[in-house]
Amino acid sequence: MQSVFNIQRAATRHFSSHGWLQTFFSFSFADYYDPANVNWGALRVLNDDTIAPHSGFETHPHRDMEIITYVLSGELEHKDSFGNQGVVKSGGIQYMSAGTGILHSEKNAGNKPLHLLQMWVLPRKTGLPPNYGQLDLTENDRVGRLLLVATGEKVRTQKTAIASEPNDSAPSGASSASRFQPISIHQDASFYIGRLGVKPLEHVFSNPERLGFLFVAEGKIEANGHALKTGDAVRMAGIDAIEFDGTGEVVLWDLPEVAAI
Numbered sequence: 001m002q003s004v005f006n007i008q009r010a011a012t013r014h015f016s017s018h019g020w021l022q023t024f025f026s027f028s029f030a031d032y033y034d035p036a037n038v039n040w041g042a043l044r045v046l047n048d049d050t051i052a053p054h055s056g057f058e059t060h061p062h063r064d065m066e067i068i069t070y071v072l073s074g075e076l077e078h079k080d081s082f083g084n085q086g087v088v089k090s091g092g093i094q095y096m097s098a099g100t101g102i103l104h105s106e107k108n109a110g111n112k113p114l115h116l117l118q119m120w121v122l123p124r125k126t127g128l129p130p131n132y133g134q135l136d137l138t139e140n141d142r143v144g145r146l147l148l149v150a151t152g153e154k155v156r157t158q159k160t161a162i163a164s165e166p167n168d169s170a171p172s173g174a175s176s177a178s179r180f181q182p183i184s185i186h187q188d189a190s191f192y193i194g195r196l197g198v199k200p201l202e203h204v205f206s207n208p209e210r211l212g213f214l215f216v217a218e219g220k221i222e223a224n225g226h227a228l229k230t231g232d233a234v235r236m237a238g239i240d241a242i243e244f245d246g247t248g249e250v251v252l253w254d255l256p257e258v259a260a261i
Helices: none
Strands: 004-008 016-017 021-025 045-051 056-064 067-074 073-078 085-089 092-098 101-107 114-121 131-135 146-151 190-196 201-204 209-222 225-231 231-235 241-255
Touching: 004 225, 045 209, 067 073, 067 085, 067 209, 073 092, 073 114, 073 131, 092 146, 114 241, 190 201
Parallel strands: none
Antiparallel strands: 004 231, 016 021, 021 045, 045 114, 056 101, 067 092, 067 114, 073 085, 073 101, 092 131, 146 190, 190 241, 201 241, 209 225, 209 231, 209 241
8 A cells, every 4th residue: 555644734624604503524525525535444524513502403314324523622412313312521422323324413502612523434334223322531531642432443342451541641630531441333443532742642553554544633743743733634544653742632543445435
């Protein structure tokens, strides 16, 4: 596989404003379509959404997609056609496997803007039973580490202790990383979140055929010697590892190739 380290700067993303919703698309989505920017491996969508108070997405359908939402600030209220409902707070993760079909709503029921990343991953198989879950995480869970939040890789699933090891570099305080196992998703992909500022971090890909997608949710960092800031992303292929340092919040996907979509 040819080595790729392609930086997508924040300002080059597609921006869409709907009044109550300000959103940046990393990939083709809704009324934005670029045949050269549909997906990166199994990662089909990464939307950077800011939702105004007391507004949001009314009930709408999904099917045959693994959907992970990371709440950066504010509170996300969820309701779906299977009776699931809950509020995901800042730092929390929402997971929905749409499978054969699900209806749901996502709203900002609070008085402050809601900022989140919503990511869609293509499943390895269609027609699966729908599923929903959420994780409440503290900042200490991700300070000075890459926290494995979701995976369908057998090699990662067998090493879930990686996600629950004590974090000696984090400030004192409660950590919930020892209380959960990574979310199981229906794809050979792994999703990490991390808070930089304590020490440099590194992710080693399990083999050179894997793809990577790094997104800077907040801050200024360096990744393999390249300067990145809030909203920047890197698409990687054919590399052994990624190293980063600086201050801020990052999300990282370790992904398989998929057939053309």
